[in-house]
Amino acid sequence: MTEKQKSICDEKTFKLIFDTHSEVILNFIYYKCGNMNQAEDITQDAFIKLWKNCKNVLFEKAKSFVMKVAQNAFFNEFEHKKVILKYNQKSLSSIQYEYSPDFLLEEKEFMKKLQLSISELPQKQREVFLLSRKDKKTYKEIAEIIGLTQKAVERRMHLALQELREKLGHSI
Amino acid sequence: MEKPNNQEDFLAKWASGELSEEEVTRFKKSKDYILYETILEGTKLLDVPNVDRKELFNKIKNESSKKKKTIAFIPNWAYAIAASIALFIGYTFLFNQNTTYQSGYGEHISIQLPDGSEAILNAKSKLWYKKNNWDKGKRVVFLNGEAFFKVKHGNTFTVKHNNNSVSVLGTKFNVNVITDFFEVICYEGKVKVKGNSFSKTITRGEAIRNINSSIEEWNQNDISPTWIIGESSFKNTPLRQVITALEKQYKVTIQSNGVNLDERYSGGFTHNNLKNALHTIFDAMNINFIFTDNGTIELSVN
Numbered sequence: 001m002t003e004k005q006k007s008i009c010d011e012k013t014f015k016l017i018f019d020t021h022s023e024v025i026l027n028f029i030y031y032k033c034g035n036m037n038q039a040e041d042i043t044q045d046a047f048i049k050l051w052k053n054c055k056n057v058l059f060e061k062a063k064s065f066v067m068k069v070a071q072n073a074f075f076n077e078f079e080h081k082k083v084i085l086k087y088n089q090k091s092l093s094s095i096q097y098e099y100s101p102d103f104l105l106e107e108k109e110f111m112k113k114l115q116l117s118i119s120e121l122p123q124k125q126r127e128v129f130l131l132s133r134k135d136k137k138t139y140k141e142i143a144e145i146i147g148l149t150q151k152a153v154e155r156r157m158h159l160a161l162q163e164l165r166e167k168l169g170h171s172i
Numbered sequence: 173m174e175k176p177n178n179q180e181d182f183l184a185k186w187a188s189g190e191l192s193e194e195e196v197t198r199f200k201k202s203k204d205y206i207l208y209e210t211i212l213e214g215t216k217l218l219d220v221p222n223v224d225r226k227e228l229f230n231k232i233k234n235e236s237s238k239k240k241k242t243i244a245f246i247p248n249w250a251y252a253i254a255a256s257i258a259l260f261i262g263y264t265f266l267f268n269q270n271t272t273y274q275s276g277y278g279e280h281i282s283i284q285l286p287d288g289s290e291a292i293l294n295a296k297s298k299l300w301y302k303k304n305n306w307d308k309g310k311r312v313v314f315l316n317g318e319a320f321f322k323v324k325h326g327n328t329f330t331v332k333h334n335n336n337s338v339s340v341l342g343t344k345f346n347v348n349v350i351t352d353f354f355e356v357i358c359y360e361g362k363v364k365v366k367g368n369s370f371s372k373t374i375t376r377g378e379a380i381r382n383i384n385s386s387i388e389e390w391n392q393n394d395i396s397p398t399w400i401i402g403e404s405s406f407k408n409t410p411l412r413q414v415i416t417a418l419e420k421q422y423k424v425t426i427q428s429n430g431v432n433l434d435e436r437y438s439g440g441f442t443h444n445n446l447k448n449a450l451h452t453i454f455d456a457m458n459i460n461f462i463f464t465d466n467g468t469i470e471l472s473v474n
Contacts, residue, residue: 018232019225023223023225026223026225027220030220030221043228044232047236048235051232051236052236110210111217114211118218130215132187132188133215134215134218134220151181154184155181155184157181157184158182158183161183161208161211162183165208165211168207169207
C-alpha cells in the first residue's frame with residue numbers, strides 16, 4: 001500500500017501517526033507553555049480532532065493538521081509557566097572530564113544557571129533551541145513544525161545560543 | 173566578548189555540524205568556544221518531562237469513540253443504535269403509550285424510531301411519540317427543542333410542535349422549535365412545513381423559519397447540521413435563540429441585562445470550550461460578558 005492510499009480512519013494508521021508525532025507535539029507545546037499537563041490536554045484534543053476528521057485529512061497532511069490544531073489550542077489558552085527542564089544529575093560527570101574548563105563554575109551551579117537561562121529565553125528561541133537539541137529535529141523539520149522558513153529557524157537558533165552564552169558568560 | 177562570526181546563522185550551522193572543517197578549527201580557537209560547547213553538552217543532561225504516551229493514546233481512543241457514537245450515523249448507523257442505548261442518560265417510559273426521550277444539558281441522543289428512521293436530539297430537547305399510532309402506520313413525533321431527522325421512505329412522517337408541523341415522506345431535515353421560534357432546514361428530499369399562518373414546501377438546501385409570526389427563508393449548502401459534530405451554527409438568527417442554544421449546550425444561565433436580543437447573529441460556537449464559545453459570539457456582537465459569583469454570565473453592551 002502506498003502512503004497515499006492510507007486512510008487515517010484506519011486505526012492502525014492512526015496509531016502510527018500518533019506514535020510518530022505525538023512526542024514532538026507534546027514537547028513542542030511544553031516548550032511553549034512549560035506545563036506538561038496542559039501540553040497533554042492540547043495534544044489529546046488535537047488527535048481527537050484528527051480522528052473526527054479522519055475522512056477529510058490526507059495521510060500526509062495529518063502531521064501538519066495536528067500541529068496546527070495544537071498550536072491554535074495553545075494560542076487560545078493563556079496559562080504560561082516557566083519552562084524549567086529537570087536536571088538529570090546522574091550523568092553529571094560527562095561534562096566534567098571532557099569540557100569543564102577551570103573558569104567554569106562548578107557543574108551544579110552551571111546547570112542551575114543553564115536551566116534558568118533556557119527558561120528565560122524568548123519563547124520563539126526556546127522552542128527552536130529545544131526542538132533541535134532535545135528532540136533532535138533538523139532545522140528543516142522545525143521549520144515545518146513552526147511554520148517558518150528554515151533560514152528563520154537557523155537565525156533563531158543562532159540567537160538562542162548567543163543569548164545563552166551572554167547569560168552564562170556573566171557568571172564566569 | 174567578541175562574536176565568533178557575524179554570520180547570523182553561524183552558531184546554528186555549528187550546532188548541527190554543518191560548518192566546514194576549516195570553520196570549525198577557527199571557531200575552536202575563539203574564546204567562547206568552550207562555553208558554547210558546554211551549553212550544548214549541559215543541555216543534553218536536561219530532561220523533558222515524560223508522558224505515558226500509551227495511556228494518552230488510550231485516552232484519545234476512548235474519547236474519540238465516545239464522540240464518534242454521538243455522530244455515529246455519519247459513518248455507520250449501527251454504532252448509533254448502540255450509542256442511543258449507551259448514551260441514554262435521558263429516560264424512556266411507557267405511560268399512556270408515550271415513548272419519551274429527553275436530552276440533558278450538552279447531551280446529544282441518537283434515537284431509532286420504530287420504523288427504522290433516525291432522530292438525533294440536540295441538547296436539552298425532548299421528543300416523544302405514541303407507539304399506538306406507529307403500529308397503525310401513522311408516523312408522528314412531537315418535538316420540543318432541536319433534532320435532526322433521517323426518515324425512511326414510507327407513509328407521511330410528521331414532526332409536531334403546537335400548531336407547527338413538518339411532514340415528509342422520506343428525507344433528512346433539521347427542526348428547531350422553541351417558544352416563538354420554529355425553524356426547518358432541509359438537507360435532502362422535500363419537506364412540507366406548516367405553521368399557524370403559513371404552509372410551504374422546501375427542498376434540499378432550503379431553510380425556513382418563523383419568528384413571532386414573520387417568515388424568513390434562506391439557502392444553505394451543508395449536508396447535515398453542524399451541531400452534530402460539535403459546533404452550533406447560525407444564520408442571521410436572533411441573539412435570543414443563540415443564547416438559548418448556548419445555555420442548553422453548556423448548562424449556564426446568561427443574563428442579558430438590556431442587551432438587544434433581537435439583534436441577528438451569523439456564525440457558530442463550539443461545544444467543547446465555553447470561553448471560546450462566548451468569545452466567538454459576543455466579541456462579534458460587541459458585547460461584554462463576565463462570569464459572576466453566583467454562576468451566571470452577565471452581558472453588557474460595549
